[in-house]
Amino acid sequence: QSALTQPASVSGSPGQSITISCTGTSSDVGSYNLVSWYQQHPGKAPKLMIFEGSERPSGVSDRFSGSKSRNTASLTISGLQAEDESDYYCCAYAGSGTYVFGSGTKVTVL
Amino acid sequence: QLQLQESGPGLVKPSETLSLTCTVSGAFTSSSRYYWGWIRQPPGRGLEWIATIYYSGITYYNPSLETRVTISVDTSRNQFSLKLSSVTAADTAVYYCASQKETYSGNDWVPGGFDIWGQGTMAIVSS
Numbered sequence: 426q427s428a429l430t431q432p433a434s435v436s437g438s439p440g441q442s443i444t445i446s447c448t449g450t451s452s453d454v455g456s457y458n459l460v461s462w463y464q465q466h467p468g469k470a471p472k473l474m475i476f477e478g479s480e481r482p483s484g485v486s487d488r489f490s491g492s493k494s495r496n497t498a499s500l501t502i503s504g505l506q507a508e509d510e511s512d513y514y515c516c517a518y519a520g521s522g523t524y525v526f527g528s529g530t531k532v533t534v535l
Numbered sequence: 536q537l538q539l540q541e542s543g544p545g546l547v548k549p550s551e552t553l554s555l556t557c558t559v560s561g562a563f564t565s566s567s568r569y570y571w572g573w574i575r576q577p578p579g580r581g582l583e584w585i586a587t588i589y590y591s592g593i594t595y596y597n598p599s600l601e602t603r604v605t606i607s608v609d610t611s612r613n614q615f616s617l618k619l620s621s622v623t624a625a626d627t628a629v630y631y632c633a634s635q636k637e638t639y640s641g642n643d644w645v646p647g648g649f650d651i652w653g654q655g656t657m658a659i660v661s662s
Contacts, residue, residue: 426598428581457640461648463582470631470652471574471582477638482650514582522595522646524584526574 429454429515429527436533437505445530447498447515453525455496459518462491462500464511471514475500502532510534537561539632539653546659547626553619553658557632558612565590565610570635570646573606573617575628576655583628587635587646588615595646622660629655 430448437443447454447462454460458478463471473482475491478498488503498517502509515527543555555573562569572587586606587595594606600619608615619626631652638647 459638459640459645459647463649465582470655471649472652473648473650476648476650516582516584516648518640518645522587522593523597524572524587524646524648526582526584529581 431527431530442503453517453519457518460498541656555617571615577628
């Protein structure tokens with residue numbers, strides 16, 4: 426069970442859109458529609474932003490959207506805002522009740 | 536609303552067992568709607584899923600930690616717990632507990648993503 430691959434960092438200017446990729450395998454990302462995304466500010470607990478690939482929990486801005494193509498999931502943040510500067514982690518179901526997290530991406534708002 | 540709170544010793548000696556408890560409020564650990572999980576994060580590093588349990592006692596473990604980890608649930612106290620044995624400095628981390636809603640995938644009900652998290656508790660392994 427290896428960590429999912431994410432870019433170490435992604436940056437964008439306010440108002441722009443950015444996309445964070447999350448690459449797994451046919452045993453995890455590619456097999457199930459159970460990819461979730463988490464935002465984590467420094468010193469804080471992670472917060473669920475997207476679940477089941479593209480669903481947003483109540484209260485999460487619709488600027489956040491998720492998608493998947495084969496073994497790669499993606500998180501897109503539209504209309505980038507200063508408050509979006511944070512670490513983001515993907516997470517995928519890997520079967521038999523197990524989960525694997527991504528390596529994490531630091532988003533910087535320029 | 537659903538809230539989770541971790542508790543633990545803070546400092547553990549190498550080779551000993553780390554014991555953590557997560558107290559749940561706003562929902563019952565006996566509910567069939569939820570699974571309950573533990574995740575950890577070493578300082579400056581990423582998240583790692585450790586284990587998940589269902590109210591019935593069904594458990595799931597990260598294969599890389601399975602030989603040292605035990606997760607359990609106490610529905611009478613509305614808590615679930617984690618024990619990690621033979622700890623080393625590499626086990627130093629913030630440990631989070633989280634809820635996972637039951638979800639249908641493929642042909643089975645399985646634990647979903649981690650929707651509500653506790654604030655985390657730091658566990659340091661040091662002599």
